[in-house]
Amino acid sequence: MTRTVLPATQPGPAADLPGRRRPRMRLGRWSAPLGIVGAVVVLLWLVVAVVAPFVVPHDPLAQDLPRLQAPGSGTIFGTDALGRDVFSRVLSGATVTIPLALLLVVMSVLIGAVLGAASGFFGRWVDELVMRVTDLVMAFPTVILAMVIAAALGASLLNAVLAALIVSWPSYARLTRGLVLGLRTSNYVVSVKLLGFSSWRLLLRDIAPNVVGPILVLASLDIGTAILLLSGLSFLGLGAKPPTAEWGSMVSDAVQNFDSWWLGLFPGLAILTIVIAFNFVGDALRDALDPKSVTVRGGGATL
Amino acid sequence: MVHSRRKRPLAVGVAAIALSMLAAGCSSGKSDSGAGAAPKTLVIDKAFDLKTADPARMFEPTGELVDKALYETLLTFKGGDVSKVVPGVATLDESSDAKTFTLTLTGTHTFSDGTKMTADDVVFSLQRVIGVKGNPSFLLDGVTVTKKDDKTVVLTTATPTPALPSILANPALGILNSKVLKANGGSTDAKDGAEKYLNTHSAGSGPYVLESLNLASQVVLTKNAKYDGAATPTYTRVVIRNVEGATQKINVQGGDAQIALDLSGDQVNGLGSGVKVTSDPSANVIFLMLNQSPAVSRITSNPDFVKAVKASIDYQDLVSMAGAGTSQAAGVVPSMFLGALDKSDALRTDPAAAKAALAKSGYAGEKVTLSFPSDVTLNGIQFPTIAQRLQAQLKKTGINVDLAPAPVATELDAYRGGKETMGLWYWGPDYPDPSDYLVFTPGNVLGLRAGWPKGADTTVSALATAAAAGGSDEERTSQFQDLQRALNNSGPFVPLLQPGNNIAAKSSVTGVVYNAVWTLDIAALGGK
Numbered sequence: 062m063t064r065t066v067l068p069a070t071q072p073g074p075a076a077d078l079p080g081r082r083r084p085r086m087r088l089g090r091w092s093a094p095l096g097i098v099g100a101v102v103v104l105l106w107l108v109v110a111v112v113a114p115f116v117v118p119h120d121p122l123a124q125d126l127p128r129l130q131a132p133g134s135g136t137i138f139g140t141d142a143l144g145r146d147v148f149s150r151v152l153s154g155a156t157v158t159i160p161l162a163l164l165l166v167v168m169s170v171l172i173g174a175v176l177g178a179a180s181g182f183f184g185r186w187v188d189e190l191v192m193r194v195t196d197l198v199m200a201f202p203t204v205i206l207a208m209v210i211a212a213a214l215g216a217s218l219l220n221a222v223l224a225a226l227i228v229s230w231p232s233y234a235r236l237t238r239g240l241v242l243g244l245r246t247s248n249y250v251v252s253v254k255l256l257g258f259s260s261w262r263l264l265l266r267d268i269a270p271n272v273v274g275p276i277l278v279l280a281s282l283d284i285g286t287a288i289l290l291l292s293g294l295s296f297l298g299l300g301a302k303p304p305t306a307e308w309g310s311m312v313s314d315a316v317q318n319f320d321s322w323w324l325g326l327f328p329g330l331a332i333l334t335i336v337i338a339f340n341f342v343g344d345a346l347r348d349a350l351d352p353k354s355v356t357v358r359g360g361g362a363t364l
Numbered sequence: 365m366v367h368s369r370r371k372r373p374l375a376v377g378v379a380a381i382a383l384s385m386l387a388a389g390c391s392s393g394k395s396d397s398g399a400g401a402a403p404k405t406l407v408i409d410k411a412f413d414l415k416t417a418d419p420a421r422m423f424e425p426t427g428e429l430v431d432k433a434l435y436e437t438l439l440t441f442k443g444g445d446v447s448k449v450v451p452g453v454a455t456l457d458e459s460s461d462a463k464t465f466t467l468t469l470t471g472t473h474t475f476s477d478g479t480k481m482t483a484d485d486v487v488f489s490l491q492r493v494i495g496v497k498g499n500p501s502f503l504l505d506g507v508t509v510t511k512k513d514d515k516t517v518v519l520t521t522a523t524p525t526p527a528l529p530s531i532l533a534n535p536a537l538g539i540l541n542s543k544v545l546k547a548n549g550g551s552t553d554a555k556d557g558a559e560k561y562l563n564t565h566s567a568g569s570g571p572y573v574l575e576s577l578n579l580a581s582q583v584v585l586t587k588n589a590k591y592d593g594a595a596t597p598t599y600t601r602v603v604i605r606n607v608e609g610a611t612q613k614i615n616v617q618g619g620d621a622q623i624a625l626d627l628s629g630d631q632v633n634g635l636g637s638g639v640k641v642t643s644d645p646s647a648n649v650i651f652l653m654l655n656q657s658p659a660v661s662r663i664t665s666n667p668d669f670v671k672a673v674k675a676s677i678d679y680q681d682l683v684s685m686a687g688a689g690t691s692q693a694a695g696v697v698p699s700m701f702l703g704a705l706d707k708s709d710a711l712r713t714d715p716a717a718a719k720a721a722l723a724k725s726g727y728a729g730e731k732v733t734l735s736f737p738s739d740v741t742l743n744g745i746q747f748p749t750i751a752q753r754l755q756a757q758l759k760k761t762g763i764n765v766d767l768a769p770a771p772v773a774t775e776l777d778a779y780r781g782g783k784e785t786m787g788l789w790y791w792g793p794d795y796p797d798p799s800d801y802l803v804f805t806p807g808n809v810l811g812l813r814a815g816w817p818k819g820a821d822t823t824v825s826a827l828a829t830a831a832a833a834g835g836s837d838e839e840r841t842s843q844f845q846d847l848q849r850a851l852n853n854s855g856p857f858v859p860l861l862q863p864g865n866n867i868a869a870k871s872s873v874t875g876v877v878y879n880a881v882w883t884l885d886i887a888a889l890g891g892k
Contacts, residue, residue, distance in 0.1 A: 124756045128685065129630060142630070142749050143685070143756075216738070216769055298738040303767050304752045317746055318630060319610035 096345020102338035110155040119146035121153040121306040132323050139323035141314065143304075150306035151327045157218070157307050159335070162287040165222050165229065169287075170280050172226070173233020178272070180234065181241030182264055192238070195231035203228045207290060211299035218291070218307070221300035225290045229283065236279055240272040274350040282343030285336035292332050308332050404891055406599040406873070408884075409621040412606035414579050418562040419489070419538045421498035425883060428535050429625075430583055430604065432882035435538025435568035436593065438467050438486065438517075439529055443888075444644065444877045446796035447702045449529040453481065453539060453569070454517075456532075462524040462834040467532075469515045473569045474590045475541040481569055483511045488542035490519075491552040500536035503795060526834030527797035534795055535882055541567040571597045571887035581606050585886070597887040609744060616868050623876070624868040625883060628744020629687015632866045639868050640876070643689030646743050646865035647698040647796065647880035650750065652677075652858040653787040657815025661785040663732055665815065667854070668725035674711050674858050675718035676761040677754065682861055685753060686745050689864020695848030696791070696804045696859050700880055702837060703798035703844025711852055711859070718761045731766045735778060736788035738769030743863035750860070751788050782813045796880055798844040802828055804857055805847075814856040824850045 119126070119136075124143045132139040138147035180191035198206070210224035244250055245268070253267055292309030294300035301307030308328040315325030414426040422431055440452035449456070454467040473481040490509045494501055507528070508520045519528065531537070542550070544567040549557030561567075566574035571593060572585040585602040607615060612624035613631050616639055632641045654664040654673060663669055679692045695705035736751045748769055755765040765786070770778075778784050791810070793800050803809040805828040807818030818825070827850050831843040851857060867884065869876045874890040 124753065142746075143752055212771070212774070298769060298771060302769060303748050304755065314746075314748075317610070317628065317741060317744070319613070320631065320634070 093345060095341045096348075099338040099341025099345065102334055103342055106155055106159060106335050106338070109152055110159040113152040113156045117146075117149035117152050119149040121145065121149040122304050129318070129321050131321075138327045139321070141311075141324055142318060142321075145304075145306075147311075147323055147327055150311060151308070151331050153306040154308040154311065154328060154331060155335075157301065157305060158288055158291060158309075161218060161222050162284055162291055165225050165287045165291070166280050166284050168222075168226050169229040169283070170233050170276060173230040173235075174237045174272070174276060176230070177234035177237025178241050178264060178268070181238035182245060182260070182268070188238070191234060195234050198228060198231045201228075204290065204293065207294060208297065208299060211294050216299050216302055218295070218301045218305070221291055221294040224294065224299075225287060229287070229290075232283075233276060233279065236275060237272055240275060241268055244268050244271055278343060278347040278350055281346050282340060285339040285343070288332065288336055288339070404599045405601040405603065406623070406886070406889065406891075407621040408602065408604045408623040408625065408886070409607040409612040409615050410604055411608055411612075411626045412580070414583070414606075416559055416563060416579075417566070417574060417577055417583070418498070418559040419536050419540065420493045420496040420500065420556070421559055422536055423499035426604075428882040429884060429886070430574075430577075430585070431535035431538055432570070433572040433585055433602070433886045434566040434570045434574055435535060435540065436473060436570050437533055437535060437538050439532040441533050441796070441879060441881065443885075444700070444879050446530070446533075446647070446700055446880050449533055452533065454486075456529055458529065462526045462528075463521050465519040465528055465532075466512070467517045467519065469517075472592060473539075474592050475544070475569045476566065476573045476588050476590050477541060477544060478590055479541060479543060481539060481541075483514050483517050485539050485542045486517045487511045488545070488550075488552060489540045490517075490537060492540070492545075492550065492556060493537060495552040495554065496556045497554055500534070503531045503534060503536065524832070524834040525799075526840065527795060527799040530797040531795045533881065538568055538570070541569075569593075571595070572602065575601075593887075595887055598889060598891045599886070602886055609741075613868075616870065619870065622870045622873050623884070626744070627866045627868050628741075629690055629864050629866065631744060632688050632868055635868055638871055640871050640873075641688065642867045642869070642876045642878055643864050644878045645689060645691045645699055645862035646878075647700060648742055648790050648792045648863055649693045649696055649698055649859055650742065650745070650788070650790045650861040650863065651693070651696065652754065652860055653784070653789065653810075653814045654856045654858070655782070655785050655787075655815040656820060656856045657782065660783060660815055661732070663725075663727060663730060664785055664856075666725045666727075668721045669727055670856060672718045672722035672725060672727070672761060673758065673763065674852075675714040675721060676758050676763065677711070677858065677860070678713045678757050679711065679860065680713070681757070682750065682753060685749070686861055686863055689743075689866055690745070691862050691864075693859035693862045695845075695852060696857060697798045697801045697844060697848060698793065698862055698880070701793070701796055701798055703831075703841045703848075705845055705848045705852075709845070709849055709852065715761065722761055722763065727763070729762065729764055731764050732786055733766045733768050733784075734786040734788060735768045735770065735775055735784045737772035737775050739771050740790075742790055743865050745861070745863045747788060754788070779813055782815050784813075787813075793880070798840065799832065801844075802832055804851060804855065810857070816856055821850075821854055824855060 124145055126140045126144040126146060128140060128144045129142055130136060130140040136146050136148060138151060141147055176191050180188045207224045207228045210227055211221050214220035214223065250263060250267055253263055291300055295307045295309030296313040301310045308331050311328035312325050318324050410426055412426050413424040415424055416422050417427065417430055419431050419435055437452045438454040439449045439456055442450050451470065453473045454469050457466040469481065469483065475481060487509050490504060494504045506521050510518050512518050545558050548561035563577050571588055571591045573588045575584040575586045577583045583604040587597055587600045609626040609628060609631060612626055615621040616624040617636060635641060654670050655661050656665045658665045683690050683692050691699065692710050694707055694710035697704045734751055736747045738748055740747045751767055755767055758765050779787055779789060805811050806816045806820040806825050827847040831847050834840065865878050867876050867878055872892045874892060875888050879885060
């Protein structure tokens with residue numbers, strides 16, 4: 062399949078000129094292999110998240126092992142200050158964190174995209190209202206605002222997700238609005254409008270497919286951030302409640318036990334690997350879809 | 365680019381000059397202090413909770429440590445024994461009704477500026493603590509200070525105050541040079557403005573004087589040349605640095621610091637042969653509280669449920685988990701105080717009795733919320749760790765506990781308001797006397813926090829009234845022990861742990877003795 066794109070050197074008004082044709086997927090030199098590595102790691106963690114409850118060697122909550130055992134002596138990742146198996150807890154952490162991070166991103170995308178699309182498409186007061194709200198949220202430092210909200214709601218993972226949701230939807234709203242704004246005046250949309258089709262059909266059938274790509278890229282890059290934010294809130298004691306096996310709170314426990322390096326290292330590595338993996342996937346996806354070269358005013362071209 | 369390249373030689377030159385000046389400064393400093401005997405510097409690492417060095421405003425462990433070195437008190441404790449008060453700069457004559465305390469200055473005590481200490485300084489210092497209304501002013505609530513003659517001061521109280529002698533040993537009641545203080549804005553009322561002066565200079569007769577103080581980073585003390593107390597300090601210069609526990613371990617192992625004061629029971633393991641650890645139970649008591657108000661919880665206010673909880677907890681398991689120095693708290697009064705309960709009177713695990721009491725209570729597996737401060741670490745023991753252990757232990761009897769951690773700043777309100785169903789907290793003594801633990805009785809501060817109003821337990825209240833009256837040490841001991849036995853039997857408090865206090869010191873440092881009030885007497889430390 063092919064599509065019409067702009068020559069990269071001719072941005073701006075030249076967008077109306079017919080461009081040359083090239084293959085749809087265009088990966089950067091490094092993003093393809095890194096993207097594959099990322100995808101494999103992500104897939105691995107997703108599998109872990111699903112099967113962890115059935116395959117963990119120990120109950121992640123049972124305090125029945127010797128305390129603060131170094132890795133090797135009977136356990137793979139050692140035991141924590143309460144005699145729980147760190148390996149089992151790290152695996153279970155995937156079940157706790159990943160679904161919530163995905164839920165958070167999906168919800169952010171839904172809320173952000175709907176509000177952004179409405180804002181861009183209908184303009185006027187809808188646009189004003191939505192954009193001023195996003196300005197308001199974005200005026201605060203993300204993490205600090207999330208901390209304040211989570212602290213006000215009380216410590217629980219769901220509240221942490223809610224707090225993170227409140228601070229993360231505006232970027233999607235902004236992106237969607239910008240794309241919709243551009244597409245609204247494009248020739249094909251105007252012609253569909255002249256044919257007398259309803260606004261809903263326009264939005265859903267003609268505009269939506271053109272904004273999915275960039276949003277998908279932003280979302281895939283955001284999953285890593287979401288995991289970091291949720292773990293960060295748990296680290297600060299504003300997310301997961303003990304004894305939940307959550308990576309952030311496990312790292313937080315480890316802070317007091319510097320010598321027992323295994324307490325912080327393994328959950329830390331879990332966070333690191335999955336965040337990097339999602340970022341690799343996001344980068345690769347961005348290169349592949351390359352939203353910058355998508356023709357939005359060329360007329361008729363879709364992704 | 366070109367521009368920055370041209371600038372570079374200049375920057376290098378400036379750096380070189382700065383370095384050479386720094387080196388010159390260092391070497392001149394060394395030659396100054398090295399004139400006499402080889403100067404000995406001691407570096408102590410402490411996680412700071414320092415707010416001020418002004419005795420009348422200070423009531424934090426770091427402040428006690430610092431002020432103990434800067435000021436002398438009327439009475440004091442010897443070494444680590446806080447159950448017996450000994451003369452400091454004065455001797456004590458206490459009336460039999462514990463209402464009149466006559467203190468007579470003994471020997472000569474010279475302030476760091478050379479003036480001699482008189483009864484006026486004593487009266488000024490104590491009245492200043494009362495008048496400034498700082499954190500320690502409650503220590504002298506209801507106390508009237510009067511001068512009898514140049515050597516004698518009389519303290520009177522309206523009600524019997526058997527705890528007053530132990531209170532007078534607190535460094536917050538250290539004697540200050542009234543002349544110097546008055547010259548620097550000091551007064552005995554709320555208008556006092558001497559705090560700033562006392563945070564840059566000291567005005568005491570203690571073994572050390574304050575060289576510099578930074579509340580966030582470090583306190584530097586130097587030997588007081590005019591000090592004429594009993595022991596001459598070994599170290600001429602003492603640097604107390606603000607360092608977190610985990611880093612303290614690395615510092616004391618590597619020789620960067622000679623003493624680490626905040627190592628946990630786990631951290632003192634494997635310190636190596638060059639470091640000696642002194643582990644003692646601290647005077648803090650971690651306890652579990654079950655609310656007795658049916659309005660807060662119908663479950664925890666049931667006496668059988670309380671019994672079930674007391675018998676379910678595996679105290680020895682908690683002790684082993686907390687690490688070196690920790691012991692089970694036999695009662696609410698810590699082991700080193702007068703009137704402490706014997707180990708044999710401590711609560712014991714009894715799974716069978718726990719199950720029986722639970723069945724009798726009619727508990728049907730409902731979730732019971734246990735609130736605790738999520739960010740409090742006491743002597744290396746993290747409250748979330750203890751709470752999770754308790755949850756697991758109670759689960760074995762069939763009690764379902766829901767953990768509700770919150771930052772201490774938020775949780776304190778619920779605790780003080782008596783709204784917690786179950787709470788995990790600790791009590792640090794205000795002064796080393798069992799009177800400070802009468803708060804654990806019905807209608808008093810902690811009793812009310814546990815939904816235990818006046819009249820809720822007449823047996824305990826009667827024993828508390830008897831204990832408050834005072835008497836000889838023997839009488840007081842037995843009164844407080846009876847009170848605690850009754851509390852253990854029917855009270856809503858479950859004394860759990862006295863966390864260990866670990867002092868790790870290089871083996872070259874001698875005379876390390878833990879004191880529950882001021883942690884460490886720096887002047888008593890020796891060196892090899």
